[in-house]
Amino acid sequence: MLTNKRLILSHFWLAFIVFGAALVLGAWQMFERSPLNAWHFNPEFYYRSVTAHGSAMGYVFPTLIAMGFGYAITEASLEKPLVGRRWAWAGFFLVAVGAVVAMIPVSLGLASVLYTFYPPMVGNPFYYIGVVMVVVGSWIWVALMPINMAVWKRENPDKPVPLAMFANVAGSYLWGWTAVGAALEIIFQILPVALGLKSTIDAGLARVFFSWTLHAIVYFWLIPTYIAYYTILPRAIGGRLYSDAMARISFILFVVVAMPIGVHHLFADPQVGAGFKFMHSVFTGLVALPTLLTVFTICASAEIASRLRGGRGAFGWVRALPWQNPILLATALSLVMLGFGGAGGLINMSYQLDASVHNTQWITGHFHLIFGGAIVIMYFAIAYDLWPHLTGRALESFGLMRTQLWLWFTGMIVTTFPWHYVGILGMPRRMAFYDYANPAISPQAFSVSMSAVGGLMLLTSGVLFLIVLIRGQRAPASEAGAYRFSVPLHMPARIPVALNSFGLWLALMIGLTVVNYGYPIAQLMVLNETNVPAVYVGASR
Amino acid sequence: MAVETDHGIGEAVAARIERRWATLSIVIVGVLVGMATFIGIHQATMPQGRVETADPGTLHLSGEFIESNLGSAVEADGSVTVRAIGQQYSFTPQCVVVPLETPINFRATSADVVHGLLIEGTNINTMLVPGYVSVLPIRFKALGEHVMPCQEFCGIGHQGMWGKVKVVDKTEFLNRTAAKRRLTCVD
Missing domain, CATH: 2.60.40.420 (Cupredoxins -  blue copper proteins)
Structure with a gap:
C-alpha cells in the first residue's frame, strides 16, 4: 500500500539523475588519467571533477536511495501511510537544494578539495554548507523512520516489527550517528576557517573525525542492498527467507560495530597511536561477521526457492533457479562482487597488509567494487522491483534489464581488477595524470587503459538503466497490486525484545564509539600546537 | 498433524545448520584477527607507537x-x-x-x-x-x-x-x- 508514490518517486528520480551525471564524470576521469589520452587538460579540471563525482556518489545518490526506499518500506511493510509526510518533503528539498549549493562552487573550481575535504586545504564555504544541508535533510528521514516504527508498535503491541522496517530503522540510526563525525569536523573545524573567522585548523583531528563517518557511511550505503537481499529476493524468485532472526542479528551487528572501526583509514597516520589502531583493526574484523551470516542466509533462501521449483542435487539446484529474473541475476552478480570486495576488505583490515596498498589505486578499486559494484547493482534491482508499484505501469524490458546488469557487472570487473593490480604495483591515488614514459610507471599503462575501457562499459550500462526506467514511465497503465516483502520459512512464534527494538543496541553503538574514539579525540583536542595555518584553494584571498 | 511435526523438525534442522555456520564465521574472523595480532607482536610490525x-x-x-x-x-x-x-x-x-x-x-x-x-x-x-x-x-x-x-x-x-x-x-x-x-x- 504505497500512498506517497510521488514522494518516493521523486527521491529515486533525483538520485538516478545525480548518479547519471556523476557517472559521466567518472568515465571521463578514467579516460583522462589513462595513456589513451594523449593531451592533458588542466589538472585542476580533474580534481574539480573528482570532487563533484565523490560528493554526488558518496553523499547525494545513496542518501536519496536510502530515503526513498525507506519511505517505500515504511508504507508497504507497516501497511499504513507515512507519518510526517510534510517533513519528508522538506527533507527532500533540503537534500536537493543542498546538492545544488554544494555543486556551484565545485563546478566553478572554488572547492576542489575532494569529497573527503582534506583540511588544512579549505575551499568555498558554500561547498560545506551544501553538504551540511544534504546531511540535515537526511536527518529528517533519520528521525521519521523510528517515529513511524514507534507509532506502528503502539498500534500493534503484540506483533513483531516487519523485518524490512526493522532493518530500515537500523540503517537510519546508523546514518544518524555516523554522520556526526563529519558534521563535527565541518561545523567546528572547517566552516569557521572557510568563513574567515579562524585561520588555523588541526588537520590530524579533522582526519580522526572524518574517519568516524568515512567507514560507517559505507554500511549506510549497504543497508538498502542488504534489505533487498533479505526481503525482496526470496519473494521475487518464489521462495522463502531462510531465517528472520539471523537477518535481524546481521542488521543489529552493523549498527553496533560499524562505527568504532574507522581508524583503519588512519593506519598510516601519525596522529593516532598504535593501541587504538589495533582496537579498530580488531573491530573491523568483527564487521565481516554480518556479511558472512548474510551470504549464508541468502544462498540458503535461493536454494529453498530452487527446490520448490524442482531443483535437485547438492549443486544442481543452482541451475534450476529462475535466471531470467533480473532480481536474481542482480543479487548473484552482487554477491560475486561482494565476495571479491570483501576479501580485499579483509586485507585492508590488517595494518601490515594495508601498508603495501594504503592510498594506492588498490583502495580506489576496492571501494568501487563494493559500492559501485555490489551495492549499486542492487539499487538497480530495487528500482526495477519497485517501479511498477510507483508508476502504476508495467516494467517489461526484461532482456534490456539483464543486458544492463551484465554490462554493469562486467564493466565493474574490467574497471576494478586492473585497478587493484596497479595498486599492488604502488600506483598512487587521486592523480590527474601519470608520466607513462617513466620506466618505473610504464608497466602500469596497460592496466590503466583497461580500467578506462571498463569505465566506458559502466557508462553504457548506466544509460541503459535510465532507458529502462524511462520506458517504464511511458508504458500503458497496469495495476501492480500490493507491494510485498518475503516471508520467512519458519515464522518465529515470538521474537525476543532484543530483536524487536533498538534501545540496547543504540547504547552499545554510542558506548563503543566513545570507547574507541573518545581518547584519540580528547588527546588531539588538548594538543593545541598542532593547529596549522589553513591553505585556501580556488579563489584568491 | 504429520505436517506440523515435519515443520517442527525442519525448523530445528534449519536452526542447527545456521548455528554451525555462525560458529564457523566467528572462527574465521577470530583466526584472521589472531593472525594479524600475532604477526604484529611477533614480527614487531606495529604502527607508529606514539604521537x-x-x-x-x-x-x-x-x-x-x-x-x-x-x-x-x-x-x-x-x-x-x-x-x-x-x-x-x-x-x-x-x-x-x-x-x-x-x-x-x-x-x-x-x-x-x-x-x-x-x-x-x-x-x-x-x-x-x-x-x-x-x-x-x-x-x-x-x-x-x-x-x-x-x-x-x-x-x-x-x-x-x-x-x-x-x-x-x-x-x-x-x-x-x-x-x-x-x-x-x-x-
Whole structure:
C-alpha cells in the first residue's frame, strides 16, 4: 500500500539523475588519467571533477536511495501511510537544494578539495554548507523512520516489527550517528576557517573525525542492498527467507560495530597511536561477521526457492533457479562482487597488509567494487522491483534489464581488477595524470587503459538503466497490486525484545564509539600546537 | 498433524545448520584477527607507537627539520636517520639516498597541507600530516632506484609530486658521509 508514490518517486528520480551525471564524470576521469589520452587538460579540471563525482556518489545518490526506499518500506511493510509526510518533503528539498549549493562552487573550481575535504586545504564555504544541508535533510528521514516504527508498535503491541522496517530503522540510526563525525569536523573545524573567522585548523583531528563517518557511511550505503537481499529476493524468485532472526542479528551487528572501526583509514597516520589502531583493526574484523551470516542466509533462501521449483542435487539446484529474473541475476552478480570486495576488505583490515596498498589505486578499486559494484547493482534491482508499484505501469524490458546488469557487472570487473593490480604495483591515488614514459610507471599503462575501457562499459550500462526506467514511465497503465516483502520459512512464534527494538543496541553503538574514539579525540583536542595555518584553494584571498 | 511435526523438525534442522555456520564465521574472523595480532607482536610490525608533533610554521627556523638537517645521517650506533619534508608540490630532499641492509629510521612531516609518501616496490607507506611527525623503521634489501610519489591529494599540483629513493652499497654510503654530515642523491 504505497500512498506517497510521488514522494518516493521523486527521491529515486533525483538520485538516478545525480548518479547519471556523476557517472559521466567518472568515465571521463578514467579516460583522462589513462595513456589513451594523449593531451592533458588542466589538472585542476580533474580534481574539480573528482570532487563533484565523490560528493554526488558518496553523499547525494545513496542518501536519496536510502530515503526513498525507506519511505517505500515504511508504507508497504507497516501497511499504513507515512507519518510526517510534510517533513519528508522538506527533507527532500533540503537534500536537493543542498546538492545544488554544494555543486556551484565545485563546478566553478572554488572547492576542489575532494569529497573527503582534506583540511588544512579549505575551499568555498558554500561547498560545506551544501553538504551540511544534504546531511540535515537526511536527518529528517533519520528521525521519521523510528517515529513511524514507534507509532506502528503502539498500534500493534503484540506483533513483531516487519523485518524490512526493522532493518530500515537500523540503517537510519546508523546514518544518524555516523554522520556526526563529519558534521563535527565541518561545523567546528572547517566552516569557521572557510568563513574567515579562524585561520588555523588541526588537520590530524579533522582526519580522526572524518574517519568516524568515512567507514560507517559505507554500511549506510549497504543497508538498502542488504534489505533487498533479505526481503525482496526470496519473494521475487518464489521462495522463502531462510531465517528472520539471523537477518535481524546481521542488521543489529552493523549498527553496533560499524562505527568504532574507522581508524583503519588512519593506519598510516601519525596522529593516532598504535593501541587504538589495533582496537579498530580488531573491530573491523568483527564487521565481516554480518556479511558472512548474510551470504549464508541468502544462498540458503535461493536454494529453498530452487527446490520448490524442482531443483535437485547438492549443486544442481543452482541451475534450476529462475535466471531470467533480473532480481536474481542482480543479487548473484552482487554477491560475486561482494565476495571479491570483501576479501580485499579483509586485507585492508590488517595494518601490515594495508601498508603495501594504503592510498594506492588498490583502495580506489576496492571501494568501487563494493559500492559501485555490489551495492549499486542492487539499487538497480530495487528500482526495477519497485517501479511498477510507483508508476502504476508495467516494467517489461526484461532482456534490456539483464543486458544492463551484465554490462554493469562486467564493466565493474574490467574497471576494478586492473585497478587493484596497479595498486599492488604502488600506483598512487587521486592523480590527474601519470608520466607513462617513466620506466618505473610504464608497466602500469596497460592496466590503466583497461580500467578506462571498463569505465566506458559502466557508462553504457548506466544509460541503459535510465532507458529502462524511462520506458517504464511511458508504458500503458497496469495495476501492480500490493507491494510485498518475503516471508520467512519458519515464522518465529515470538521474537525476543532484543530483536524487536533498538534501545540496547543504540547504547552499545554510542558506548563503543566513545570507547574507541573518545581518547584519540580528547588527546588531539588538548594538543593545541598542532593547529596549522589553513591553505585556501580556488579563489584568491 | 504429520505436517506440523515435519515443520517442527525442519525448523530445528534449519536452526542447527545456521548455528554451525555462525560458529564457523566467528572462527574465521577470530583466526584472521589472531593472525594479524600475532604477526604484529611477533614480527614487531606495529604502527607508529606514539604521537610526535612539529609546528609547520617554524619548521624551517628551528628543530630537527631545518634545511641543513634534512637528508640521510649516520648515527653513533651505525643506524641511519632520514629526515624529509613534504610541501606543495615536492619533497625535500627530492631524492633520498640510503644504504643497503641497514636499519633506517625515517622521520618526515609536512610543511603545509596533508601529503603522503610511498616507495614503489616496497611496503613503505605513510601519511605526512602537518603538525605531526611520521616515524617509520625501514630497511632495504636490494640495490636500485625507487619512485616515491605523494599518495594523498595535496592540491592541483599533486600529480607532479614524485620523489626518488636511491639504495646504494653500504661502504659507498659511508664513504660519502665522511665528506658530508647529511646526504642526498646530489651530494
